[in-house]
Amino acid sequence: MESRRHLTRVAASGVAVAVLLAPAGVGAASSGARGSAVADDDGAAKNKSERTWIKHEVIAGDLIAALARRYGVTRSELIRWNKLDPERPVIVIGRSLRVYAKIVPPPRERRVHVVVKGDSWSGIASKYDVSQRVLRRWNPKYKGRRSLYVGNLVIVWLDGTSTVQKKVTDEPLPLVPVKQGARSIGAPTSGRIYAAAPIPENKPLYTVLRPRLSFGATHSIEQLQLGIARFRRDYTYGGRLVISSMSREGGGRLKPHRSHQSGRDVDIRLPLLAGLSGSLPKSYDEVDWSATWGLVKSLIDTEQVVYIFLNHSAQRRLFRAAKRAGMSETALQPLIQYPQSIGKGSAVVRHSKGHDKHFHVRFKCGSSEDACRERR
Numbered sequence: 001m002e003s004r005r006h007l008t009r010v011a012a013s014g015v016a017v018a019v020l021l022a023p024a025g026v027g028a029a030s031s032g033a034r035g036s037a038v039a040d041d042d043g044a045a046k047n048k049s050e051r052t053w054i055k056h057e058v059i060a061g062d063l064i065a066a067l068a069r070r071y072g073v074t075r076s077e078l079i080r081w082n083k084l085d086p087e088r089p090v091i092v093i094g095r096s097l098r099v100y101a102k103i104v105p106p107p108r109e110r111r112v113h114v115v116v117k118g119d120s121w122s123g124i125a126s127k128y129d130v131s132q133r134v135l136r137r138w139n140p141k142y143k144g145r146r147s148l149y150v151g152n153l154v155i156v157w158l159d160g161t162s163t164v165q166k167k168v169t170d171e172p173l174p175l176v177p178v179k180q181g182a183r184s185i186g187a188p189t190s191g192r193i194y195a196a197a198p199i200p201e202n203k204p205l206y207t208v209l210r211p212r213l214s215f216g217a218t219h220s221i222e223q224l225q226l227g228i229a230r231f232r233r234d235y236t237y238g239g240r241l242v243i244s245s246m247s248r249e250g251g252g253r254l255k256p257h258r259s260h261q262s263g264r265d266v267d268i269r270l271p272l273l274a275g276l277s278g279s280l281p282k283s284y285d286e287v288d289w290s291a292t293w294g295l296v297k298s299l300i301d302t303e304q305v306v307y308i309f310l311n312h313s314a315q316r317r318l319f320r321a322a323k324r325a326g327m328s329e330t331a332l333q334p335l336i337q338y339p340q341s342i343g344k345g346s347a348v349v350r351h352s353k354g355h356d357k358h359f360h361v362r363f364k365c366g367s368s369e370d371a372c373r374e375r376r
């Protein structure tokens with residue numbers, strides 16, 4: 001057995017975390033070139049044919065379940081490939097695991113945070129957007145310590161959990177026709193829809209969860225489809241996007257919403273990290289915030305979005321993803337309310353309670369929608 005001290009030293013030495021072993025998984029060469037932005041009938045199914053053998057070097061704090069999620073595989077697969085004891089699987093820091101990965105995330109980046117006056121476990125955890133529990137696992141040498149001292153070196157692994165990046169492509173947008181002539185009448189909280197249009201089925205772009213509650217104004221649906229299509233074209237997210245509801249066919253009250261009455265409001269579930277099943281995030285950790293940012297940005301870029309409602313606590317994650325994507329805080333100020341507090345500012349993305357598993361987009365009135373009202 002290796003001593004604990006040895007393990008700690010290995011963990012702190014900055015090992016490369018994911019090393020590509022072989023370029024070709026089954027089918028990887030043929031389908032890889034298209035990228036994963038335009039999903040086939042089911043985005044998740046496509047990824048199965050694009051597995052790659054990689055080597056994962058175990059660092060302090062790694063958990064089998066978390067690793068399985070990171071690489072889009074199951075816990076039992078990891079156990080089987082590495083001949084671990086199924087009853088009580090143990091992974092050892094510094095050793096490598098073989099993974100036939102569905103997802104090959106960018107390697108985690110090791111940072112050393114030098115503790116300064118005023119730093120705390122919770123403060124550092126929050127700064128790097130990780131939980132305190134995970135931060136402590138990364139730093140076993142400070143195990144059990146309530147406080148940190150100036151000059152302590154705290155290891156932080158910055159995550160490349162999301163594989164979503166911008167890409168440059170001249171693929172045509174996969175748009176389908178939207179029924180014409182549907183117009184928004186009145187305000188979102190008291191209006192209705194004239195000759196409502198259904199959100200058309202467009203499998204490569206999105207899934208409509210409740211078709212009977214997914215009607216809207218032509219202009220809003222066209223902008224919705226355009227924003228999502230650009231997101232699919234310009235970013236490498238291959239997961240599902242689920243539209244949970246818009247309006248009833250004639251508009252009017254749609255419980256439990258106050259708005260959603262005039263065919264301009266639509267709810268979209270926060271996109272999940274690749275490899276997770278289902279479509280409803282159980283926590284913010286399950287959300288692909290880089291994908292969320294790409295989607296939000298693509299929608300805003302239509303210039304036809306009035307608001308996007310998202311809980312303030314979730315905005316922090318979105319804000320950080322936007323910064324990772326290269327946005328400056330100045331450029332973000334008119335777009336995301338955070339870091340300003342709830343109720344402050346006039347950013348497009350703003351707080352509204354109950355938007356922590358989905359966000360809500362409100363589109364502008366179209367130029368031909370004479371009876372459409374922004375407010376009551």
Ligand SMILES: [Zn+2]
Nearest residue numbers: 257266267360
């Ligand atoms: Zn809503």
